[in-house]
Amino acid sequence: MNSRLDVSFGFFELHTIRGMAEMKPRTGLALCVMLAIALGRIKEKQPAKMRSLVCA
Template sequence: MKYGCPAVHYGYECAGKASCPLASCIRIPLSTDRRVFTPIARSSYRWKREYAKRTALERIHSRLDRSFSLELHTIRGQEKLSVHLTLVFSVMSALALGRVRENQPNQMRSLVRPAA
Protein backbone atom coordinates (compact mmCIF):
# COMPACT_ATOMS: atom_id res chain seq x y z
CA MET A 1 0.00 0.00 0.00
CA LYS A 2 1.11 3.54 -0.46
CA TYR A 3 -0.17 6.78 0.99
CA GLY A 4 0.32 10.15 -0.63
CA CYS A 5 0.52 13.59 0.89
CA PRO A 6 -2.98 14.90 1.64
CA ALA A 7 -1.99 18.47 0.73
CA VAL A 8 -0.89 17.37 -2.74
CA HIS A 9 -3.98 15.21 -3.15
CA TYR A 10 -6.35 18.10 -2.43
CA GLY A 11 -4.31 20.61 -4.46
CA TYR A 12 -2.83 22.70 -1.63
CA GLU A 13 0.67 24.09 -1.39
CA CYS A 14 2.46 23.12 1.79
CA ALA A 15 5.15 25.34 3.34
CA GLY A 16 7.20 22.35 4.53
CA LYS A 17 7.00 20.44 1.27
CA ALA A 18 10.79 20.28 0.85
CA SER A 19 11.36 18.55 4.19
CA CYS A 20 8.16 16.50 4.25
CA PRO A 21 8.61 12.69 4.16
CA LEU A 22 5.20 12.43 2.46
CA ALA A 23 6.06 14.86 -0.35
CA SER A 24 5.56 12.19 -2.98
CA CYS A 25 4.29 9.11 -1.19
CA ILE A 26 5.14 6.64 1.53
CA ARG A 27 5.00 2.88 1.08
CA ILE A 28 3.70 0.64 3.83
CA PRO A 29 4.43 -3.08 3.65
CA LEU A 30 1.42 -5.38 3.47
CA SER A 31 2.69 -7.25 6.54
CA THR A 32 1.83 -4.18 8.64
CA ASP A 33 -1.42 -4.31 10.62
CA ARG A 34 -4.28 -3.70 8.14
CA ARG A 35 -6.50 -2.31 10.90
CA VAL A 36 -4.14 0.64 11.35
CA PHE A 37 -3.33 1.33 7.69
CA THR A 38 -6.49 0.64 5.73
CA PRO A 39 -6.48 0.47 1.90
CA ILE A 40 -8.75 3.54 1.86
CA ALA A 41 -7.47 6.41 4.00
CA ARG A 42 -9.86 7.14 6.86
CA SER A 43 -9.67 10.88 6.31
CA SER A 44 -10.78 10.67 2.67
CA TYR A 45 -14.19 11.39 1.19
CA ARG A 46 -14.28 7.88 -0.27
CA TRP A 47 -13.97 6.41 3.25
CA LYS A 48 -16.93 8.49 4.42
CA ARG A 49 -19.05 7.29 1.48
CA GLU A 50 -18.11 3.64 2.04
CA TYR A 51 -18.69 3.92 5.80
CA ALA A 52 -22.13 5.45 5.21
CA LYS A 53 -23.02 2.40 3.11
CA ARG A 54 -21.89 0.17 5.94
CA THR A 55 -24.13 1.86 8.50
CA ALA A 56 -27.08 1.63 6.10
CA LEU A 57 -26.50 -2.11 5.71
CA GLU A 58 -26.26 -2.51 9.48
CA ARG A 59 -29.66 -0.83 9.83
CA ILE A 60 -31.14 -3.25 7.29
CA HIS A 61 -29.60 -6.25 9.05
CA SER A 62 -30.89 -5.00 12.39
CA ARG A 63 -34.40 -4.70 10.97
CA LEU A 64 -34.17 -8.21 9.56
CA ASP A 65 -33.04 -9.57 12.91
CA ARG A 66 -35.60 -7.83 15.11
CA SER A 67 -38.69 -7.18 13.02
CA PHE A 68 -38.71 -10.26 10.83
CA SER A 69 -37.51 -12.84 13.40
CA LEU A 70 -34.22 -13.77 11.83
CA GLU A 71 -32.30 -13.40 15.07
CA LEU A 72 -33.82 -16.51 16.66
CA HIS A 73 -34.80 -18.43 13.56
CA THR A 74 -35.28 -22.19 13.47
CA ILE A 75 -34.83 -22.51 9.72
CA ARG A 76 -32.34 -25.16 8.62
CA GLY A 77 -30.88 -25.41 5.16
CA GLN A 78 -29.72 -22.79 2.72
CA GLU A 79 -32.64 -23.25 0.35
CA LYS A 80 -35.26 -22.70 3.08
CA LEU A 81 -33.38 -19.68 4.41
CA SER A 82 -33.14 -18.27 0.88
CA VAL A 83 -36.93 -18.58 0.44
CA HIS A 84 -37.51 -16.95 3.84
CA LEU A 85 -35.18 -14.03 3.01
CA THR A 86 -36.84 -13.58 -0.38
CA LEU A 87 -40.23 -13.31 1.32
CA VAL A 88 -38.88 -10.88 3.93
CA PHE A 89 -37.34 -8.60 1.30
CA SER A 90 -40.55 -8.79 -0.73
CA VAL A 91 -42.56 -7.64 2.30
CA MET A 92 -40.09 -4.81 2.99
CA SER A 93 -40.31 -3.67 -0.65
CA ALA A 94 -44.12 -3.89 -0.61
CA LEU A 95 -44.28 -1.79 2.56
CA ALA A 96 -42.04 0.86 1.01
CA LEU A 97 -44.02 0.84 -2.24
CA GLY A 98 -47.30 1.24 -0.31
CA ARG A 99 -45.92 4.27 1.54
CA VAL A 100 -44.81 5.89 -1.71
CA ARG A 101 -48.18 5.26 -3.35
CA GLU A 102 -49.94 6.80 -0.34
CA ASN A 103 -47.75 9.93 -0.75
CA GLN A 104 -45.85 9.20 2.45
CA PRO A 105 -42.30 8.67 1.18
CA ASN A 106 -40.83 9.93 4.46
CA GLN A 107 -42.53 6.99 6.23
CA MET A 108 -41.41 4.31 3.78
CA ARG A 109 -39.12 2.65 6.33
CA SER A 110 -41.72 2.63 9.08
CA LEU A 111 -43.18 -0.70 10.15
CA VAL A 112 -45.38 0.74 12.90
CA ARG A 113 -47.80 3.37 11.57
CA PRO A 114 -50.59 2.39 9.16
CA ALA A 115 -50.36 3.75 5.62
CA ALA A 116 -53.85 5.26 5.53
Template sequence: MTGKERTMTNGGFEKGRNTLKSAVRPNNTASHVRDEPMFGGPGIRIPLAEDRRIFTPIDRSSYAWEKAYRRRTAAERVNSRLDCTFGLEKHTIRGEQKMRVRCGLALCVMLAMAVGRIKANQAEKMRSLVA
Protein backbone atom coordinates in the same frame (compact mmCIF):
# COMPACT_ATOMS: atom_id res chain seq x y z
CA MET B 1 2.90 22.32 22.11
CA THR B 2 5.01 25.07 20.71
CA GLY B 3 4.20 27.21 17.71
CA LYS B 4 5.53 24.52 15.34
CA GLU B 5 2.59 22.15 15.48
CA ARG B 6 2.31 19.93 12.44
CA THR B 7 -0.36 17.62 11.12
CA MET B 8 -0.29 14.67 8.78
CA THR B 9 -2.21 15.08 5.55
CA ASN B 10 -3.25 12.49 3.05
CA GLY B 11 -1.01 12.29 0.02
CA GLY B 12 -2.98 9.58 -1.75
CA PHE B 13 -2.79 5.83 -2.25
CA GLU B 14 -0.03 4.10 -4.21
CA LYS B 15 -1.57 1.02 -5.78
CA GLY B 16 1.74 -0.42 -7.01
CA ARG B 17 3.27 -0.34 -3.52
CA ASN B 18 -0.03 -0.90 -1.65
CA THR B 19 0.82 2.00 0.64
CA LEU B 20 -0.62 5.30 1.81
CA LYS B 21 1.39 8.47 1.28
CA SER B 22 1.33 11.06 4.04
CA ALA B 23 2.92 14.48 4.26
CA VAL B 24 3.68 16.72 7.20
CA ARG B 25 2.26 20.24 7.01
CA PRO B 26 2.13 23.12 9.48
CA ASN B 27 -1.30 23.55 11.06
CA ASN B 28 -1.82 26.98 9.51
CA THR B 29 -1.55 25.56 5.96
CA ALA B 30 -4.69 24.61 4.10
CA SER B 31 -4.58 20.84 3.63
CA HIS B 32 -6.85 20.87 0.59
CA VAL B 33 -4.40 22.78 -1.58
CA ARG B 34 -2.62 20.16 -3.70
CA ASP B 35 -0.12 22.49 -5.41
CA GLU B 36 1.83 23.27 -2.25
CA PRO B 37 5.06 21.38 -1.68
CA MET B 38 5.09 18.82 1.11
CA PHE B 39 6.68 20.12 4.28
CA GLY B 40 9.23 18.08 6.20
CA GLY B 41 10.67 16.22 3.22
CA PRO B 42 9.00 13.76 0.89
CA GLY B 43 6.63 12.40 3.53
CA ILE B 44 6.17 8.82 4.62
CA ARG B 45 4.64 5.68 3.16
CA ILE B 46 2.54 3.44 5.37
CA PRO B 47 1.90 -0.10 4.10
CA LEU B 48 -1.73 -1.22 4.39
CA ALA B 49 -0.48 -4.47 5.93
CA GLU B 50 0.56 -2.44 9.00
CA ASP B 51 -3.02 -2.35 10.32
CA ARG B 52 -5.80 -2.71 7.77
CA ARG B 53 -8.46 -1.38 10.16
CA ILE B 54 -6.66 1.93 10.58
CA PHE B 55 -4.94 2.38 7.22
CA THR B 56 -7.43 2.11 4.36
CA PRO B 57 -7.02 2.96 0.65
CA ILE B 58 -9.71 5.66 0.99
CA ASP B 59 -8.89 8.59 3.25
CA ARG B 60 -11.31 8.73 6.19
CA SER B 61 -11.80 12.47 5.84
CA SER B 62 -12.81 12.30 2.18
CA TYR B 63 -16.21 12.40 0.51
CA ALA B 64 -15.65 8.92 -0.93
CA TRP B 65 -15.25 7.52 2.60
CA GLU B 66 -18.48 9.20 3.76
CA LYS B 67 -20.34 7.81 0.76
CA ALA B 68 -19.02 4.28 1.32
CA TYR B 69 -19.79 4.48 5.04
CA ARG B 70 -23.37 5.62 4.35
CA ARG B 71 -23.82 2.53 2.17
CA ARG B 72 -22.48 0.32 4.92
CA THR B 73 -24.76 1.94 7.49
CA ALA B 74 -27.78 1.41 5.23
CA ALA B 75 -26.90 -2.26 4.77
CA GLU B 76 -26.53 -2.68 8.54
CA ARG B 77 -29.99 -1.14 9.08
CA VAL B 78 -31.50 -3.69 6.68
CA ASN B 79 -29.63 -6.52 8.40
CA SER B 80 -30.87 -5.33 11.78
CA ARG B 81 -34.45 -5.17 10.55
CA LEU B 82 -34.18 -8.70 9.15
CA ASP B 83 -32.76 -9.98 12.43
CA CYS B 84 -34.98 -8.21 14.92
CA THR B 85 -38.27 -7.38 13.21
CA PHE B 86 -38.62 -10.37 10.91
CA GLY B 87 -37.24 -12.84 13.45
CA LEU B 88 -34.31 -14.22 11.48
CA GLU B 89 -31.95 -13.91 14.43
CA LYS B 90 -33.72 -16.58 16.47
CA HIS B 91 -35.07 -19.07 13.98
CA THR B 92 -35.58 -22.81 13.78
CA ILE B 93 -35.16 -23.06 10.01
CA ARG B 94 -32.94 -25.87 8.75
CA GLY B 95 -31.31 -25.66 5.34
CA GLU B 96 -29.81 -22.88 3.30
CA GLN B 97 -32.52 -22.96 0.63
CA LYS B 98 -35.32 -22.46 3.17
CA MET B 99 -33.41 -19.61 4.79
CA ARG B 100 -32.87 -17.92 1.41
CA VAL B 101 -36.61 -18.11 0.73
CA ARG B 102 -37.43 -16.63 4.13
CA CYS B 103 -34.92 -13.78 3.67
CA GLY B 104 -36.26 -13.11 0.16
CA LEU B 105 -39.83 -12.95 1.44
CA ALA B 106 -38.83 -10.56 4.22
CA LEU B 107 -37.08 -8.27 1.72
CA CYS B 108 -40.14 -8.40 -0.57
CA VAL B 109 -42.36 -7.37 2.35
CA MET B 110 -40.06 -4.44 3.13
CA LEU B 111 -40.13 -3.28 -0.49
CA ALA B 112 -43.91 -3.71 -0.75
CA MET B 113 -44.41 -1.62 2.39
CA ALA B 114 -42.17 1.13 0.97
CA VAL B 115 -44.04 1.13 -2.35
CA GLY B 116 -47.36 1.27 -0.50
CA ARG B 117 -46.23 4.28 1.52
CA ILE B 118 -45.06 6.07 -1.61
CA LYS B 119 -48.36 5.41 -3.38
CA ALA B 120 -50.21 6.73 -0.32
CA ASN B 121 -48.18 9.99 -0.54
CA GLN B 122 -46.33 9.13 2.67
CA ALA B 123 -42.81 8.98 1.24
CA GLU B 124 -41.30 10.29 4.48
CA LYS B 125 -42.64 7.16 6.26
CA MET B 126 -41.54 4.60 3.68
CA ARG B 127 -38.96 3.06 6.04
CA SER B 128 -41.40 2.78 8.92
CA LEU B 129 -43.12 -0.50 9.77
CA VAL B 130 -45.85 1.11 11.85
CA ALA B 131 -48.35 3.77 10.86
Protein backbone atom coordinates in the same frame (compact mmCIF):
# COMPACT_ATOMS: atom_id res chain seq x y z
CA MET C 1 -30.91 -3.97 6.29
CA ASN C 2 -29.61 -6.99 8.18
CA SER C 3 -30.81 -5.55 11.47
CA ARG C 4 -34.32 -5.05 10.11
CA LEU C 5 -34.42 -8.62 8.86
CA ASP C 6 -33.19 -9.89 12.20
CA VAL C 7 -35.09 -7.69 14.66
CA SER C 8 -38.19 -6.33 12.89
CA PHE C 9 -39.14 -9.68 11.39
CA GLY C 10 -38.62 -11.57 14.64
CA PHE C 11 -38.68 -15.07 13.21
CA PHE C 12 -35.14 -14.68 11.89
CA GLU C 13 -33.59 -14.33 15.31
CA LEU C 14 -35.12 -17.45 16.86
CA HIS C 15 -35.60 -19.66 13.83
CA THR C 16 -35.60 -23.43 13.73
CA ILE C 17 -34.72 -23.87 10.07
CA ARG C 18 -31.37 -25.24 9.04
CA GLY C 19 -29.52 -24.67 5.82
CA MET C 20 -29.33 -22.04 3.16
CA ALA C 21 -31.91 -23.72 0.92
CA GLU C 22 -34.62 -23.23 3.54
CA MET C 23 -33.53 -19.76 4.66
CA LYS C 24 -33.33 -18.10 1.22
CA PRO C 25 -37.10 -18.16 0.55
CA ARG C 26 -37.83 -16.61 3.95
CA THR C 27 -35.37 -13.79 3.50
CA GLY C 28 -36.62 -13.20 -0.03
CA LEU C 29 -40.19 -13.00 1.19
CA ALA C 30 -39.24 -10.57 3.96
CA LEU C 31 -37.44 -8.33 1.45
CA CYS C 32 -40.50 -8.39 -0.82
CA VAL C 33 -42.70 -7.36 2.10
CA MET C 34 -40.36 -4.49 2.94
CA LEU C 35 -40.45 -3.30 -0.68
CA ALA C 36 -44.24 -3.60 -0.81
CA ILE C 37 -44.56 -1.49 2.35
CA ALA C 38 -42.30 1.18 0.85
CA LEU C 39 -44.22 1.16 -2.42
CA GLY C 40 -47.53 1.44 -0.58
CA ARG C 41 -46.29 4.44 1.37
CA ILE C 42 -45.15 6.16 -1.82
CA LYS C 43 -48.53 5.53 -3.45
CA GLU C 44 -50.26 6.96 -0.34
CA LYS C 45 -48.16 10.12 -0.76
CA GLN C 46 -46.28 9.46 2.49
CA PRO C 47 -42.66 9.12 1.35
CA ALA C 48 -41.36 10.24 4.76
CA LYS C 49 -42.83 7.08 6.34
CA MET C 50 -41.51 4.81 3.62
CA ARG C 51 -38.83 3.27 5.87
CA SER C 52 -41.13 2.73 8.85
CA LEU C 53 -42.30 -0.80 9.56
CA VAL C 54 -44.23 0.18 12.68
CA CYS C 55 -47.02 2.39 11.31
CA ALA C 56 -49.45 0.41 9.21
